[in-house]
Amino acid sequence: MGKVILAVSAHPDDIEFHCGGTMSKLKDKGYEIHYAIATNGENGFKIEHKSRAARVKVRHKEQLKAAKLLGVREVFFLNYRDCHLPKNDELRLKLVSIIKKVRPDVIFSFDPANKSFESINLNHRDHRVIAEAVFDAVFAARNRYFSAGESHAVSRFWFYGPDKPNHYESITDHISKKIELIEAHRSQFDKKETMEKWVKEHLSKYTRKYKFSEKFRVVDIKKPFVNT
Numbered sequence: 001m002g003k004v005i006l007a008v009s010a011h012p013d014d015i016e017f018h019c020g021g022t023m024s025k026l027k028d029k030g031y032e033i034h035y036a037i038a039t040n041g042e043n044g045f046k047i048e049h050k051s052r053a054a055r056v057k058v059r060h061k062e063q064l065k066a067a068k069l070l071g072v073r074e075v076f077f078l079n080y081r082d083c084h085l086p087k088n089d090e091l092r093l094k095l096v097s098i099i100k101k102v103r104p105d106v107i108f109s110f111d112p113a114n115k116s117f118e119s120i121n122l123n124h125r126d127h128r129v130i131a132e133a134v135f136d137a138v139f140a141a142r143n144r145y146f147s148a149g150e151s152h153a154v155s156r157f158w159f160y161g162p163d164k165p166n167h168y169e170s171i172t173d174h175i176s177k178k179i180e181l182i183e184a185h186r187s188q189f190d191k192k193e194t195m196e197k198w199v200k201e202h203l204s205k206y207t208r209k210y211k212f213s214e215k216f217r218v219v220d221i222k223k224p225f226v227n228t
C-alpha cells in the first residue's frame with residue numbers, strides 16, 4: 001500500500017469521530033495525510049448563538065487545529081453550506097481535482113453502501129451525498145478524458161461509518177490522541193468528560209478483539225480490464 005492518504009468528510013469533526021485513531025496510527029507509520037471537508041458545519045448546535053459567518057469561522061479554526069495536532073499536510077475546505085451539500089457535477093469535479101492534486105493511494109470516506117437509516121446522525125443527508133460523490137470522483141479521476149489534469153488511480157477505499165464492517169482497526173494505543181483530536185472541536189460538546197466517556201464506550205463495543213477500535217469497510221479497487 002502506498003503512503004498517501006486523502007480523508008474526506010461532510011463536516012468538520014467527522015474524520016476525528018470516525019477515524020481519528022486510525023489517522024493517528026497511520027501518521028506515526030509515516031503516511032502523508034490530507035483532508036477535504038465538504039461543508040462548513042455551521043449548523044453545529046453548540047454555537048447557535050453566533051452569526052452564520054462567525055460559526056463558519058469557529059468550525060474552520062477547530063478543524064485546522066485538529067489537523068495541525070495530527071500533522072496533516074493540507075486541508076481543503078470545499079465551503080458548502082451545512083445540511084445543503086448538493087449532489088451535482090460541481091461537487092464531483094471539485095473532488096476529482098483534489099484527487100488529481102493529492103494523488104492518494106487510499107481514500108477514507110463515509111460508506112456509500114450504508115443506507116440502513118438506523119441512525120439519524122450517521123445517515124445524515126450530507127454524509128450520504130459526500131459518500132456517493134467521493135465514490136464517483138474516484139472513478140472519474142481514473143479517466144484521462146473526464147477532466148483536465150493527469151489521471152490518477154486510487155488503490156483502496158477505507159469506508160467509515162459502515163453498517164457492514166469488514167475490518168476493525170485497533171486504536172488502543174491511540175485513544176488519548178483521538179480524544180485530543182475530538183477535543184479540538186470544542187463547539188461540538190459540553191463537557192470533555194462526557195464526550196470522552198461516550199467515545200470510549202462506543203469504541204470498546206465494536207469488537208471484543210481490541211480494547212478500543214474503529215470500524216471500516218475496506219474495499220480494494222481492482223484494476224480495470226482496459227485502461228480508462
Ligand SMILES: [Zn+2]
Nearest residue numbers: 010011014124
Ligand atoms: Zn457529519
